[in-house]
Amino acid sequence: MADRRRQQKPKLTEDQGMPGAFEGETVTRRRAVTSSAHIFGGIAAAAFTLPALGFAMGPVFEKAEVGWEQVGAAGSFPMDTYLPKVITVSDGVGEIGRTTVYMRARNPQLDTEPEDEFNQFVALSHRCMHLGCPIRYVDASSRFICPCHGGVYGFRGEVTGGPPVRPLDRFYTRVRAGQVEVGPRYSVNSEFQRYSPRDPAQPLDGIGPYLYPSRPTIRKFPNT
Ligand code: FES
DSSP: OHHHHHHHSOOOOTTTOSTTOOTTOOSOHHHHHHHHHHHHHHHHHHHHHHHHHHHHHGGGGOOOOOOOEEEEEGGGOOSSSOEEEEEESSTTSGGGGEEEEEEEEOOTTTOOSOOOTTOSEEEEESBOTTTOOBOEEEGGGTEEEOTTTOOEEOTTSOEEESSOOSOOOEEEEEEETTEEEEEEEEEEOTTOOEESOOOTTOOOSTTHHHHSOOOTTSOOOTTO
16 A cells, blocks of 8 residues: 555656756755755854853953062061062052052961062062952051952961862962062962962862863963
8 A cells, every 4th residue: 555655646757856846956945945054053053152252251361461560678578477469460450450569578487388589578469369359467466358259368377267168379489680570460379279269169189170170261470
C-alpha cells in the first residue's frame, strides 16, 4: 500500500523544478523567507548584544599604566609610625583617581619579608580588604581601624580582627635621587608574600590565588 502511494506521487524532473518556484529558482520561497527571517533576527540580536558585551568586558582587558609618583624625601619617613600621603592611581579622572597611602620606612626588626629595592619603604593602601571602605591609622594603638564593619589591622597591615580576608594591599616603593617614589599596587597573603593586585574580599591564602586569579591583562611586576 505504501509502495503504491510512493509510486503515485509525481516525481519532478529537473526541467519541471520545484512546485511554486519560478524557473531557475533553487530554493522554495517558504525556505527563502524563513532563512531571511533568521538572518535578520540574528543581526538584530547581535546589534543589541555585542555593544552590551563589549561594555561589560572592556574594563577586564584594560591595561593599567604603571607610574611612579614622588611622595617625599627618603629621610622624612619614620619607622615607628605612618605618614598619610595622597597619590594618583588613575589619571584624567580628578579626585576619584586619587588615593591615600600610609607610609613609613622599613623596620628590619618588624619587616621580616625578603628585602629588595622595592620595599625599603612600606606603603599601605587605605582600602579595607573586607569590602573596600577607607581605613584609618590610629597612632595611639598602632592599628588600622575600618569604621564599616569593625575590621582591625596591626601595625604591618595584618588582620587582627573583624571580617577582612587578607592584609592591607601595598604599593611598590623605590628611591630615586633621594626621593621616595610610590609605584604599582600589589596584594599580599597572611605571610606577606606578594601577588598581583586583587580586589577586596578575595583571600590569598590556601587555594585563594586559584579561586581569585588576577585579571589576565594586569601588568605583572617583579615577584608577583
Ligand atoms: S569594609 Fe572594612 S570591615 Fe567591612
